[in-house]
Amino acid sequence: MKVEPSAADLLDIARATLLADVAPSLPEDKRYAALMAANALAIAGRELAAPESTAAELARLEDLVPGGAPPGEASTALREANARLARAVREGRFDGGESRARLLAHLRQCVRSRLAVSNPRALARLERNAT
Amino acid sequence: MNALASAAAADPRARAQAWLAQACGARRLAIERWERLSGGAIQENIALDVTVEGGPHAGRHEWVLRTDAPSAVAVSHSRPEEFEILRAAHAAGVRVPEPLFLCRDGDGPDFFVMRRVPGVAAGHRLSKDERLVPDRAALARELGANLARLHAVKPPLAALAFLGEPPADHARATIAGYRRDLDALGAVRGEAWPALEWGLAWCARHAPAPLPSCLLHRDWRTGNYLVHEGHLAAVLDWEFAGWGDPREDLGWMLARCWRFARPDLEAGGIGTAEDFLAGYAEGGGRATIPQETRYWQVLAHLRWAVIALQQAERHRSGSQRSLELALTAHIVPELELEILELTQEAP
Structure with a gap:
């Protein structure tokens, strides 16, 4: 058994303490650093809470740039497939038609999960525009 | 380098004061305020309040001295290059801090001095x-x-x-x-x-x-x-x-x-x-x-x-x-x- 409270809880309360008890009493030039630190804790907390998406992303990549997923680590397979996609995009293989639409749907999905960690406010904009 | 010059190199403020006195053709020049402004990781900006006695620049001035920070990395223009760009922009009528003096005396990092402009950037x-x-x-x-x-x-x-x-x-x-x-x-x-x-x-x-x-x-x-x-x-x-x-x-x-x-x-x-x-x-x-x-x-x-x-x-x-x-x-x-x-x- 791990000791409770959990990492996520600790990040959360550390951030709240920083914002409520530390930042307000700092001079302006130091407050900025405290706000950055609070932001970093928030990002770390969201990353811990993010749903596992490797398998789904890998499946979409296999569909876009089939390469036969090599056996072994999923993270290695993801890296390789992602690099394959980047090369194919640069070569212009997704410039038009149906493949372009499939690529954009995939990229949108990737950006969505990255924004959920990095910047949920921008994610809200994406959801708004999509509806 | 004589004793006086090497002392000046060790103290950036003394170096700037001595060099600016010459650049201004002043009888005497005193830097009364020397205050680091919040700057980037690459450049350092220092606010100067200066009194010049004698010569064409006689009077009180508010300037900024811009130099490389100790941790500078070579990713952007050097200070002498930036000074020339600023001069070109100023000559073209773009509102910029007027570039005044460029120091490349070799006794320390290059620096230039420009007029200080009031305002908010944030x-x-x-x-x-x-x-x-x-x-x-x-x-x-x-x-x-x-x-x-x-x-x-x-x-x-x-x-x-x-x-x-x-x-x-x-x-x-x-x-x-x-x-x-x-x-x-x-x-x-x-x-x-x-x-x-x-x-x-x-x-x-x-x-x-x-x-x-x-x-x-x-x-x-x-x-x-x-x-x-x-x-x-x-x-x-x-x-x-x-x-x-x-x-x-x-x-x-x-x-x-x-x-x-x-x-x-x-x-x-x-x-x-x-x-x-x-x-x-x-x-x-x-x-x-x-x-x-x-x-x-x-x-x-x-x-x-x-x-x-x-x-x-x-x-x-x-x-x-x-x-x-x-x-x-x-x-x-x-x-x-x-x-x-x-x-x-x-x-």
């Missing part, structure tokens, strides 16, 4: 506080008009020979450059960025016919200029200036990433694109409609994304551990989103 304040910017349309027009004056500076210019040859096709040259940058990052990180590659491929397909090169600021945006009493007081941070297509600066200024509290105001959270571009045309710039800048906004987001990845890598690699650099990596997904939004309609 983007979150300028975009939000109506008291700082009572007339947003007027400020947006001033930003456009001043940029047009800068763009009237055309190559070649002997004083700016260090900028190299102007690119024949700026858009295509920058696309090739960003691809090289991504390849270099990818080799170190074992990563790839398909959304950025999509943006680059889109830009390669839609590249417009190039315009003749002119002097670009390459970081003309809210946060990099001072506003005083509601008006543009001075454009700062000239270390990325270079020759290129004038539309790059327009797209950079209009890109979403510099709008702070007012994402609805395309011109740096200050005014509308229409006001900014009207000022640009009034100042002698090429007539441009907002739709024309969309292409350059895509390139702007790509450029910022590549820079953000490079900055984050400086932290990740351990070469410069910094919270600010680390967080820069988390700006990239938002830039990718903007690139996808801007490129989804056109094929």
Whole structure:
């Protein structure tokens, strides 16, 4: 058994303490650093809470740039497939038609999960525009 | 070097005081205030209050001394180069801190001195506080008009020979450059960025016919200029200036990433694109409609994304551990989103 409270809880309360008890009493030039630190804790907390998406992303990549997923680590397979996609995009293989639409749907999905960690406010904009 | 000179080299303030006295042809020159201003990691800005006795500069002055920070990395122009760029911009009628003296005496890092300009630069304040910017349309027009004056500076210019040859096709040259940058990052990180590659491929397909090169600021945006009493007081941070297509600066200024509290105001959270571009045309710039800048906004987001990845890598690699650099990596997904939004309609 791990000791409770959990990492996520600790990040959360550390951030709240920083914002409520530390930042307000700092001079302006130091407050900025405290706000950055609070932001970093928030990002770390969201990353811990993010749903596992490797398998789904890998499946979409296999569909876009089939390469036969090599056996072994999923993270290695993801890296390789992602690099394959980047090369194919640069070569212009997704410039038009149906493949372009499939690529954009995939990229949108990737950006969505990255924004959920990095910047949920921008994610809200994406959801708004999509509806 | 005699004893006096080596003492001066050890003490930057004493060195500056002695050197400036000579540069001003003064009988006596006293630096009464020497205060570090918040600056970048690369440059250091020091506020000077100076009294000059005798010579053509006799009187009291408020200046800024700009020099390399101890941790400087060679990614931007040197101080002497920046001084020449500032002179060219000043001569063209762009509102900048007037460049006064350049010191390359070899007794310490090069520095230059410019007139100190009052004003506020902070983007979150300028975009939000109506008291700082009572007339947003007027400020947006001033930003456009001043940029047009800068763009009237055309190559070649002997004083700016260090900028190299102007690119024949700026858009295509920058696309090739960003691809090289991504390849270099990818080799170190074992990563790839398909959304950025999509943006680059889109830009390669839609590249417009190039315009003749002119002097670009390459970081003309809210946060990099001072506003005083509601008006543009001075454009700062000239270390990325270079020759290129004038539309790059327009797209950079209009890109979403510099709008702070007012994402609805395309011109740096200050005014509308229409006001900014009207000022640009009034100042002698090429007539441009907002739709024309969309292409350059895509390139702007790509450029910022590549820079953000490079900055984050400086932290990740351990070469410069910094919270600010680390967080820069988390700006990239938002830039990718903007690139996808801007490129989804056109094929």
